[in-house]
Amino acid sequence: MKRPMQIAVLVFTVGATGGLLASGGEKEGSKILTQASNAKWQAECASCHMAYQPGLLPERSWRKLMAGLDKHFGENASLDPATAEEITRFLAANSADRSGNRRSARIAASIPAAAVPLRISETAYFRRKHDEIASDIWRRAKVGSPANCQACHQAAEKGDYSERNVKIPR
Amino acid sequence: MRKTSILFALPLWAGLSAAAAPEQILRDLEAEARRDSQTFTAFSAVRGEQFYRTERAGVDGGKISCASCHTADPRALGKTRAHKEILPLAPGANRERFTDPAKVDKWFRRNCNDVLGRACTAVEKGDFLAWLLSVK
Numbered sequence: 001m002k003r004p005m006q007i008a009v010l011v012f013t014v015g016a017t018g019g020l021l022a023s024g025g026e027k028e029g030s031k032i033l034t035q036a037s038n039a040k041w042q043a044e045c046a047s048c049h050m051a052y053q054p055g056l057l058p059e060r061s062w063r064k065l066m067a068g069l070d071k072h073f074g075e076n077a078s079l080d081p082a083t084a085e086e087i088t089r090f091l092a093a094n095s096a097d098r099s100g101n102r103r104s105a106r107i108a109a110s111i112p113a114a115a116v117p118l119r120i121s122e123t124a125y126f127r128r129k130h131d132e133i134a135s136d137i138w139r140r141a142k143v144g145s146p147a148n149c150q151a152c153h154q155a156a157e158k159g160d161y162s163e164r165n166v167k168i169p170r
Numbered sequence: 171m172r173k174t175s176i177l178f179a180l181p182l183w184a185g186l187s188a189a190a191a192p193e194q195i196l197r198d199l200e201a202e203a204r205r206d207s208q209t210f211t212a213f214s215a216v217r218g219e220q221f222y223r224t225e226r227a228g229v230d231g232g233k234i235s236c237a238s239c240h241t242a243d244p245r246a247l248g249k250t251r252a253h254k255e256i257l258p259l260a261p262g263a264n265r266e267r268f269t270d271p272a273k274v275d276k277w278f279r280r281n282c283n284d285v286l287g288r289a290c291t292a293v294e295k296g297d298f299l300a301w302l303l304s305v306k
Contacts, residue, residue, distance in 0.1 A: 049252035074229050075251070076283040079276075148253040 033159030034099045038090040040083050048077065050149055053159050054094035055104035056120045062091035064116050073118075103161070121146035133168075142169035192261045192268035196299050202292035210293060218301025221294055226285060234285050236298075244302055260305045268299060 033053040045051045054062065066088040070078045079087070092098070096108040110125035117123055121130075130146070137143060142151055149156035155165045196213070203210045221236070222244070228234035239256060240248040245263035248256030258264040268274055282290035290298075 046254070048250045049254050073252075074284075076280040078280060144253045151253070 031103070031160070031162050033103060033161070034094060034101045035159055036090070036094040036099075038087065041087045041090050044079060044083060044087060048075070049147060050157060052120060052149070054091045055096050055099040055101050055159075056107060057095065057117065057123075058097040058108045058111060059092045059095040060116050061111075061118060062095055063088065065118050066091065068118075119146075137168060140169060189269050190271055192299065192303055195268050195271060195274055196296060196303065198271070199292050199296040199299065203296055206292050213293070213296040213300040215297070215301040215304040218297035218299070221298055222301065226287075229284075229287075236281070236285060238285075244305055260302045262303075262306045268302075 033055045036054060041054075042051050057065075065072075066084055069084065070076055096104040099105075107120075107123055107125045110123050110128070111117060120126055126146075138146060144151070149161070152166050152168050153161050154167055155162075200213065203213070222240075223235055223237055223242075225233040225235045239250055240259045244260040245258050247258060250256060257266075259267060261267045278290055278295055282288065282294075
């Protein structure tokens, strides 16, 4: 009687601790977008804007975006074919529908199957998360547009979009 | 003598990439300009400045010039339309500018297309660089 009880307690303790650790790690990790990196992605994409994490859009969006770099939101952002291919591979492999990250999965789930958004700000997830932001805030000089994540999300470049790291500039 | 020491010093700060001095890039553009035009004599910094400041019709209906993003002073920090800082364009203020021929080609290709709606000629590029080199 005594012995099975000890084993049961032990099993429970180990199980609970393991579960706690796992859920703790999972919880922390899920708040932060997966930190995948690629030197060409960083160098090419971040010369004009923040290097938006691949986990912010699904694979089909990245493929469409990378296929139209010569007309990239009104600008020519064309790349040599080898560089474009490497970046596309990196984006696809870590995309919102493939990264396994919780926030990424929610972004992907908010997009209708037939839709291929090119702007992160077009996704229902983004709109829902920013529905309290009045249009005049987006237009402030230090913000400019929804493309400027790190204007408010101070750790955006580290993939951290948590609410406690938001500071809206005046 | 001075030229020699510059050439030897270059790889020290430019790393192992195919580094060149802006003056070398200017000489290459000059050779290209001579091939393109039999009447070409020399690049003009005055024409280069004018080119930099000339406003043209942008794709969105507004006016666009090199200065739209690089600001009126090419020694100053600029800003992309997506709000990212652009390091100074003038080599006098940013010694990494015009040292990597592939990068120079890439940005002329993109930005000429955006601002002029076509590729730039070697004369335009040379005038532009001649002016940027003259801005101290």
